[in-house]
Structure formats: structure tokens, C-alpha cells
Amino acid sequence: MNSVFYSAFNVAAQGMTGIFIFMASLYALILLIDKLFPQKAEPKK
Amino acid sequence: MDTGLFGALIGITWKQIVMMLVGATLIYLAIKKNYEPTLLLPMGFGAILANIPFSSAIGEHGIMTFLYNVGISNEAFPLMIFIAIGAMIDFSPLLKNPILLLFGAAAQFGIFFTIMAAAMLGFDLKEAASIGIIGAADGPTSIYVANKFAPGLLGPISVAAYSYMALVPIIQPPIIRLLTSRKERLIRMEIKPKSVSKTALIVFPVVVTIFAGFIAPASASLIGFLMFGNLIRECGVLNKLSLAAQNELASLITLVLGISIATTMTAEKFLTERTLFIIGLGLVAFIFDTAGGVMFAKALNVFRKKKINPMIGAAGISAFPMSARVIHKMGLKEDSTNFLLMYATSANVGGQIASVIAGGLILSLVPYFCK
Numbered sequence: 001m002n003s004v005f006y007s008a009f010n011v012a013a014q015g016m017t018g019i020f021i022f023m024a025s026l027y028a029l030i031l032l033i034d035k036l037f038p039q040k041a042e043p044k045k
Numbered sequence: 046m047d048t049g050l051f052g053a054l055i056g057i058t059w060k061q062i063v064m065m066l067v068g069a070t071l072i073y074l075a076i077k078k079n080y081e082p083t084l085l086l087p088m089g090f091g092a093i094l095a096n097i098p099f100s101s102a103i104g105e106h107g108i109m110t111f112l113y114n115v116g117i118s119n120e121a122f123p124l125m126i127f128i129a130i131g132a133m134i135d136f137s138p139l140l141k142n143p144i145l146l147l148f149g150a151a152a153q154f155g156i157f158f159t160i161m162a163a164a165m166l167g168f169d170l171k172e173a174a175s176i177g178i179i180g181a182a183d184g185p186t187s188i189y190v191a192n193k194f195a196p197g198l199l200g201p202i203s204v205a206a207y208s209y210m211a212l213v214p215i216i217q218p219p220i221i222r223l224l225t226s227r228k229e230r231l232i233r234m235e236i237k238p239k240s241v242s243k244t245a246l247i248v249f250p251v252v253v254t255i256f257a258g259f260i261a262p263a264s265a266s267l268i269g270f271l272m273f274g275n276l277i278r279e280c281g282v283l284n285k286l287s288l289a290a291q292n293e294l295a296s297l298i299t300l301v302l303g304i305s306i307a308t309t310m311t312a313e314k315f316l317t318e319r320t321l322f323i324i325g326l327g328l329v330a331f332i333f334d335t336a337g338g339v340m341f342a343k344a345l346n347v348f349r350k351k352k353i354n355p356m357i358g359a360a361g362i363s364a365f366p367m368s369a370r371v372i373h374k375m376g377l378k379e380d381s382t383n384f385l386l387m388y389a390t391s392a393n394v395g396g397q398i399a400s401v402i403a404g405g406l407i408l409s410l411v412p413y414f415c416k
Binding site for chain 2: 009040
């Protein structure tokens with residue numbers, strides 16, 4: 001395997017890990033936003 | 046250049062004739078098959094214009110070269126398109142089902158697999174990364190990354206990215222059927238009525254921009270412009286600007302984007318063996334994106350009591366809303382009472398964020414490994 005493939009493998013491994021960490025963190029962030037700014041129930045008429 | 050009467054006719058090469066036929070094919074696909082006409086038609090026409098011998102449209106004082114320099118080489122056009130896309134996206138389905146964000150991540154697998162495949166085929170790392178990003182299934186991100194790392198490959202990469210996005214309804218179903226059993230495709234998804242507060246929708250684009258900016262600063266302009274467009278949409282006080290971004294801005298930039306990219310579609314740059322590899326690798330990227338999303342959903346189901354229909358994983362690619370529609374239709378074909386659209390749309394919106402983040406991560410990582 002050449003050094004370009006080795007670098008590509010590293011980019012792929014770190015890129016895929018990075019994207020999962022980002023999206024998992026964003027998931028937690030959305031849950032937090034949902035808790036902090038919940039949708040208020042519509043007043044009953 | 047002073048060519049005299051019929052000079053262009055005498056000076057034409059067979060490669061330029063082939064490129065004109067490529068241009069005509071793109072126009073045909075855009076009009077007859079409705080394959081991403083907003084981009085493939087201007088690109089097809091631009092390809093013809095750029096390959097007329099001694100064409101005044103390209104070259105030092107050519108209008109197409111001018112448009113390329115002011116809009117593509119400094120990344121202005123793709124970024125402005127992101128404002129328009131941001132103004133068109135409704136993030137509320139994603140905020141209702143945030144777990145589906147992870148499918149957006151999994152369905153970027155094709156990008157990274159293709160980077161390795163391209164490196165194995167002899168492309169250097171920057172070129173391999175530019176080819177891999179075709180798998181983002183997101184035209185502006187592909188253009189942005191390719192222009193940074195391999196401007197010489199921008200033409201074939203753009204053609205591949207937009208063509209395969211149009212072909213999502215043909216590419217995805219066989220891969221999904223191959224990787225799932227009928228029992229899995231029949232998994233029912235219950236519809237949970239849930240609404241998202243206006244404040245959450247306003248806070249979301251701001252928080253995502255700050256968060257993405259800290260993790261991958263190279264993605265700041267990409268995700269920032271996307272979220273800026275979305276903030277204009279959601280704030281509720283800029284309706285006129287939101288509509289202008291969704292309509293006039295999107296139309297104007299798209300109008301010149303395709304024809305500017307065609308500047309790179311000259312015969313000597315486009316008609317190479319590498320173009321064939323790029324077109325082939327683009328398809329590989331889309332196939333592995335779909336496989337990545339489906340396999341991740343299946344893996345998740347091992348640990349979940351309440352199973353997720355694995356077809357939804359395939360909607361994690363960024364091609365919006367085609368992919369969500371494909372999954373919804375496939376679900377209905379298996380069981381006419383199983384409505385997957387809401388979940389597939391959430392995954393699809395997650396894919397839109399993930400593809401931009403993938404672009405940003407590649408922009409950060411590749412220069413580091415090129416040192």
C-alpha cells in the first residue's frame with residue numbers, strides 16, 4: 001500500500017469518526033434545546 | 046483571435062466535437078429526463094460554448110472565464126447557493142426525531158470509502174478527497190471542496206455529482222433490496238404527533254453554526270451560510286428576504302453556476318481517462334452511502350427494542366427530497382399502510398447537515414495529511 005492510500009485511510013477513519021461525534025453531540029444539543037425551549041401547549045378554548 | 050470566416054470550422058478537433066455531443070447529451074437529459082435541469086442544462090450549453098474553436102466565451106477576456114473567476118474560484122457562488130438552500134430547509138422534522146441525525150452520519154460512508162478507492166487508483170490525496178465528496182450527494186459542497194483541492198477536476202466532478210443526484214430513484218432501491226429482508230422492509234414506524242417551538246427553530250441554526258465552527262473551523266463558511274439562510278427563514282421578521290433567498294437568489298446563482306462550471310469542460314481538460322474513473326467512482330460513492338445508512342440502521346436495531354425500518358437509513362444521504370420520497374414509496378410498495386415519509390424526511394434533513402460537515406472535515410483533514 002502506498003503512502004497516499006495510508007493518508008486516505010487516515011482521512012477516512014478520522015472523518016467518519018469526526019462526523020459521528022459531531023452528529024451525536026448535535027443530537028444531545030437538540031435534546032437540550034427541546035428541554036430549554038419546549039413547545040407550549042395551546043390554551044384550551 | 047482573428048480566425049477569418051469559417052476559421053473555427055477548419056480548426057475544430059474531434060475532441061471538441063465529442064465535448065459538444067457531451068453538452069448536447071446533458072441538455073437532452075435535463076429536458077427529456079428532467080435530470081437536475083437547473084444545473085445540467087446550463088452546464089451542457091456551456092460545454093458546447095466552451096468547445097467552439099477560438100470561442101470568445103472562454104480565455105483571458107471570455108465572459109465564462111470571468112464568471113468562473115468571480116464566482117467559482119473564490120467559492121462565492123456555492124456559498125450563496127447555501128443561503129438559498131438554508132432558506133428552503135425546514136429543520137422541524139429533524140428536531141422531532143433527532144436520533145435520525147445519526148443516519149445522516151452513517152450515509153456519508155460512501156464519501157470516505159471512495160476517497161480510499163480513488164487513492165488506490167492513483168489519484169493524489171487532494172484529488173481523491175474531491176472525488177470522494179461526490180458522495181455528499183450535495184452539489185454545492187462538491188463544487189466547494191473540488192474547487193479548493195482539484196479545480197482541474199471540477200467539470201467531471203460536478204457532472205457526476207448532479208447526475209447521480211438525479212439518479213437516486215434508480216440507484217438506491219436495488220441496493221436497499223439487496224441489503225434488507227422483506228421482514229425488515231415491513232417494519233412499521235408509528236407516527237408520533239410532536240411539534241417544535243418557534244424559539245427552538247430560531248436557536249438551532251445559531252447553535253449549530255457555533256458548534257460546527259469550533260469542531261471544524263474549515264466548515265464555518267459552508268455551515269454558516271446554510272444556517273444563515275435558515276435563520277432568515279425561521280426568524281419570522283424577514284419573510285421578504287427569506288422568499289428572495291428561496292426564489293430570486295437561488296435562480297440567479299443557479300443560472301450562472303452551471304455555465305461558469307462549464308468553463309472547465311474544455312476537451313483537453315475533460316476528455317481524459319481520469320474523467321471515466323471519476324464518473325465510476327461517483328457511482329461507487331452513492332452506492333456505499335446507501336449501504337452505509339442501511340447497515341447502520343440494521344446495526345442499531347440489534348440494540349433497540351423498538352426496531353427502525355432500515356430503509357430509513359438510506360435516506361441519510363443529502364439528496365433532498367428525492368431520497369426521502371424513494372424510501373417512502375418503497376415502504377408503501379411493501380405495505381400500503383406503512384408511511385415512512387416523516388422519518389425518511391428527518392434522516393434526509395440530517396444528511397443535509399452531515400454532508401456539509403463531511404465537507405468541512407475533509408477540508409480540515411486533507412491539508413494536515415498532505416504536509
